[in-house]
Structures are given as structure tokens and as C-alpha cells.
Amino acid sequence: MSLSPDQQRSLRCIAGLMIPVSTAYQVPGADDPVIFADILASLGMDTADTIKALAALDAIAGGVFADQTATAQNDAAARLRDAGGPEVLSMGRVILQCYYRDDRVVRSLNLEARPPFPLGRTLAQGDWSLLDPVRARPKFYREAPE
């Protein structure tokens, strides 16, 4: 199962409406060519749900979503979002999982663009003296008959 060309165009439009490009934060939108290629390649087990969400979007828009005017697209997208449901959540999840692993987006969050392994991260020990009042507390578990 894969998306038709119309469905692909509509998915790209809705991705861009969901997360638009931002000059303030210097990040691309989710309809950026690299990110969108990742989204298409990553639909996997969410393909069927995404197709259903896009069909709902077309139904709200009264035709292929990608072919509507900007105002009609904004209106249909808002209505889809308000209607919600598992298919819309699945479609949104695929968009988000690809967007928030893009190097440019990750760097804009002051994170290194790398997988967790093998370098790992550091974690502050924190102030262990915070435990002093709890250490001073008498035992409070219940004894139980044997």
C-alpha cells in the first residue's frame, strides 16, 4: 500500500500547515523536501491510517486537499485537527517523528545531531544533601505476621 500522487501532494500540504517554516527560529517547515522525503519513506505501519486521514481531509475540503485555495486549506486543516481521532494522530506522529530528527531542527534546539549511542550524555549528580530529612525519618513500613 502506498500513497497516490494526489495523496502525496496533500500530505505535503498538511505537513507544511502543521509545522510551517520559521525565520524567527531558523527552521524549515515539515514540507521541506528532505523532511518530506523522510516522511514518505517512514509511513510504514501508519500508511493505512494516513490514507484514511487524507481521505477525511479531502471530504472536509470537498475535493483534493492540495488543489484548494490557501484559505480553504487552512479551514479544512483546522476542522480535521478539531475532529481528531486515531488516524489523524497517526498521521501527525509520522510527521513529527521525521521533523524532530532533522539535523537543522535538532541543532536549533541546541542538541547535537547524533544518535544517543555510543557517546551518551552526562547527567548532573544533583544535591544529595536533599536526602538528609528523609534519612532522619524512622522506619515506616508495616511489620507483617509471618
Place this chain on the structure above:
Amino acid sequence: MLDPVDVLIIGAGASGAAVAWSLTDTKMRIVCLEQGDWHKPTDYPANGRDWEARQLNDFSVSPNRRGRVQDYPIQEDDSPIKIANFNGVGGGTVLYAGHYPRFHPSDFRVKSLDGVGDDWPISYKTLEPYYAENDRMTGVSGLAGDPAYPPKQPMMPPLPLGVSGAALAKGLNSLGWHWWPSDSAIATTDYEGRAKCINLSHCTSGCAQGAKASTDITYWPQAIRAGVELRTRCRVKEITVNEQGMASGAIYFDADGKEVFQPAEVVIMACNGVGTPRILLNSKSEKFPNGIANSSGLVGKNLMFHPYAQIYGYFDQEMDGYHGPNDCIWSQEFYETNRDRGFLRGWTFEFTRGQGPVMAAVTGMATNRLPWGEDHHRAYRRLYGHRAGMVAICEDLPEEHNTVTLDPFLKDAHGIPAPKITYKLSENSRRMLDYAVERGSDILRAAGAHDVGFEKPLGHGGWHLMGTARMGKDPTRSVVNEWGRSHDVKNLFVVDGSLFVTSAGVNPTCTIQALALYVADSIKQRLATLFD
């Protein structure tokens, strides 16, 4: 037909590994059948940039979502809490967070102390030496001196508090409530050939570093070196019986899908609280028309999860995000029964550090905190890295109407009936969840969080599977006796979470493994009279 073996263990997860290792002392021929595979450190999501996406897909906690050939489907429409598991060498410990609390002494005497549930046929004292042995085999980090527990000695120092732990601890201190660093099955120093934790991220999709004690890297290597044969991709369909009504072995599908019979002198079930009753119920014969070991009718009944409440908030300061294991600190302020609260028994709060970039967005959108359009980026930056919170692990009481049965329609890839879960939240659980959400919100506010939210019960949180082949002295009220042997079939044992009589308000795995070591020891001590 294959050569007979002395002991056939079914399932290579938390309990199967522990019982296999312990029984190697006997020099018996031991074979374990596991439906899943071994996993290499390079298989785990933390190796790639798509690590969070893989946690939602091929490493999802839901077997129905993963849908791997090693998984079996589960019919769970009649349960508000969905099953989470992992099918492979290590079982659920491959994905577990590694929280490793023991039961309290009072957890074994629920009926005597609080008049609900049942008492266990054993006590904290019975299990204490097995807890200690299991802690050593596993490698537990933590801190001695917790006033909520009888004395115990972790092997390694606790995980760091981090920014999140320190902020939450301040909140707890201001309320005068208990907290303590969590006992964790995560190495904080190099331990017996395992490298220490380097904070890859949360641990619930496998540990690429090998710092988390999943049994594929703790018990199994030692058991195999001592002679146990572990056969992977072998899915058991049923336990067979002979004319004397004893278990004679198991029929399984091997990696090529061929049906094979493995004869055995002793059969040990270690398939977890869903997988074990499923196979017992599917083992029907003339002698056992309702499934093997089921004269009490209790196989598959009394299913317990821990209903979870998740409570979280957002802080102005930056928290730990996904840096470091989820394990952090816990609180047992509300563990023991206080009748004034309107419910019996209690829970543990386990505090969690934060989320990765993708999960922050996914949950932000699912909870309507993250808009579509222009404002998305500003809103996201207020959420990402600013969240911390907790889960409340509420004690579930045994109720016969909460069940694992065989689904009449759904089957796995080998045609074996899938388990069907029927589960209703009790009134006691509902009240406890409500109360836990209120107290959790108090803690978050005291710690300085705003925008506090919750989910109860946590829908995807059916990861603790207990009670479906309970132990007890009375054969009409239990499936196995006080040392894990079936009342009906004297060479059939259960060692997994199915054994639990009550669930306590803590994660179950260290108790499951202590029980497996205890059952193994009971077998070893009775070898000459085992079937009497």
C-alpha cells in the same frame, strides 16, 4: 521425536532465565524453548537517529503494534489497559525500565492486615535470601537505609538525581513526604563484565550499552556456559500429558514452522501472566478438558495489572529531558493502607525525568498543548526539555472476573489461539488513581511546575502481568502450591508473574525472579521426592 530432557523450561524472559541458571547446579539436562530471538546491542534504537521513531514502531511496547513474527496477537478490546511485553531472549526485561523495588513484608499478608485479596503462602522472610541472590546476579544500583523498607544492600551507588530528580525532591521535602533513590537494574559502575550506564536515553527500547540488566546479558550467558540449551524461534503450542496424568513434554513449532514434540521429565512454565495461562488453557486432553492444571478453574483468572496514573508538569527551568534513564527517585509515602483515604492498599510514585524531542512533540500534540501553524515553534520550545513528572503504580487486587481466556477467532501465525484479555478497573483502583493524581499534582506544584496534566489509567501501561496461575495451599483456591508446583500435575511448575497472589504497589520483576530462584531451590531440595 527428540531425546527426552530432564527439565523443559518454556519462555526465556525474567523468570525463565533465573530458574534455568539456578537449576544448573543439578547437572540435569535442561532445555529452554523461546519463541523469540537473541538481540545484539546494535539492534537497539539508540544506535540510530531514528531512535524515537523506532520506539513507536518495531520496538513499540505493544505486541499488537510491533506485529513481529516472534509476537503473538492479543485480543484486548475488553480492557482499558493494553498489554505491553517483549518476546525474545530476556523477555520483558529487554524493554523494561529497570525499576527494581522489592515487595514490602505487608504485601504478603494483605488479607490478614487489610481484609482484602488473599495472603501469600510464603512471606517476605521466605524470599529475602532469593531477593539478595537475584540482586547480586542482576546488579542493582541504589542506596541502603530507605526507611520505607527492611534493610537491604544494593551493589552499586544510585543513579544521579539530575536536575529533574533534585527539583522533585525539593517539592517532596517541602511537603515532608518520603522519597528515596530508586533501586534500579542499571549498572552505575562497571559490574561483572557489564559497562556502566552512559545515559543513552530512557531504557525502554533495549540498552545498546549493556548497562541495563536484561536477562539475556545477566542470567543467560551463565546458564548457557553451565550447560543449558536455549532454543530460539520455538513457539510452544501445548503441554502434553501421559496416561498417569503427568506432563510428558511439549509440542512446539520450530523456526521452520515444523511441529516438534519435546519429551521431558519436568516442565516449567515461564511465559508471563498472559502467555502461561494461554498455553495451559490450550493444553486440553481427556484428563484435563478445561486445560492442564486447571481443576480449580482459576487458570487465567485474577489477572492483575498495576493501574498507572501518569502525572506531569512543565517547569520554567530546563530539566533532564531524555538525558539519562527514566529511573530516578521514588516515593512510598502512600504505600501502606490508610482507611481515611477511601480505599485500601496503596502505591509507589516513580519520578521520571523528561522526554526526547519527538515524544515531546507527540504528547504535546495529543494533549492539545502544541498547536498547528505559526505558533507551533514557540509553543514547542516551552514544552521541550521542561517536562518532568511521575507515575503512580497502584496496587491491583485479584478479582476473578479479570481474565485471560482463549479468543475463539484470533490466532497467531502458527494457528494457536490468541489470548483474550477481559479486565475492568475496580472501584478501589479508581479511587486510588484519583487520590494519586491529586497527591502527584501537589508534589509537582510544590516543586514549581505549572500546566500540570495527567492520564489515568495509563492506557498503554499493561506491562505488569500477574495472578493468572496463583500460588496457594488450597487446591480449590490456587493453581500451584506454595513452591510453584501444580496441584494437579506433579511435574509441572510455574515460575513467572502468573504466580502472584496479590500485586503489591511496586514493579514486579525482582519479586518474579526471586520467586523463580525460590521455586528452583525448592525443586533442588526435593529432588528425590519431587513427584510425591
